[in-house]
Amino acid sequence: MKTLGVDLAAATKKTAVAVIDWGGDRARLTHLALDVGDQEIVELFGTCDMTGVDCPVGWPDALIPFLTGHLNNIAAPVLEHDGIAGRRLLAYRDTDRFCTAQTGLIPLSVSADRLAHPAMRCAVIQAKIAALHGPQRRDGAGRLAEVYPAASLKIWGLNGRGYKGRGVPEAERLSLLLAALEEQAPWLDLGGYRDRLTSSDDLFDAVIASLTARAVARRRTLLPDGAHAQAARSEGWIHLPSCTLDELPGQ
Structure with a gap:
């Protein structure tokens, strides 16, 4: 299995992707890139079994x-x-409220915050994927799922506070966070990309998105049911891991 993680920004700049190749009880980071355009994302989607995108895939029904x-x-x-x-x-959205209830984190608003700009781009990318590979369900039941790295980190017991930014304190926190990930996931081979990951929170988030995509593919996330399921089909659904990092590898 291959999983793709996309940390989507409003433009090519600061958009990051990470591909993880899974085999047996090991996994290896095989591709990592920053400043990625739509075409590369669509092409990578076509080569991967599951994609996790850190961006809303829909808007509130209301x-x-x-x-x-x-x-x-x-x-x-x-x-x-x-x-x-x-x-x-x-x-x-319904999924935003669900995420807050589960994790205490409040996702940015897709309709009333700067996140709206990446979401507009995400809608275009979804249309491009649909043209080549068929429409992908917004609830994550296909090969594309919405993920939230900050929530995944919290669920997995990793302290994700204060690592975003370009200053010295942020860089130090990012380095510590990566070291904690390596300690908790010794089965993950960073494939020589460690230095790049310590210098970019966007690249790091793409890796977390790719790891979360593996949880989605293995049906180890909190899935929408009842009224949540109806809203998720139109608004999208943030997939929160329901497993530990140790449960991601294997058959």
Whole structure:
């Protein structure tokens, strides 16, 4: 099995990818790249069994009727979201609320924060993938799944606080975080990429996304059910690992 992790930014710059090749009780990082364009992502998707993308793959269901009502001067669907509680339904998806309940982390809003720009790019990439490989379900039941490296790190007991950035303290925290990952996952061969990983939080997040994609492929994530399942099909679903790092390798 090969898994692809994508740390998606709004543009090619700072977009990172990581491919992990899984065999037996070992895994090896075989490809790592920064400043990656859409075409390379689509091509890598085609060569991998499962892809984890660190970016929302959809928007809140409530947002479309709200915007349509505003556009057409129809008051009812707009007034339904009067007040802060109503606006939260426009800003956050069902999966965002589920993630917060499970981990205490609050994902950025896909419709009311800077994350909207990467999400627009992600929608275009999804369309390009669909043209070549068929549409991928937003709930992760196909070969593309939404992941959240910060949540994966927390679930796996790795301290992911304060490693993002280009300053000296951030670099030191990233180096310690990578060392902790190596200690907890001795079966993972970084394939000579260790120095690059210690210098880029984007590359590191792509690796965590690829590891989480393995959990998705093995059905070892928290899956949507009931009302969550219906929302996940349109809004997307953040796959949170339900296994330890030690459970990722093997048959």
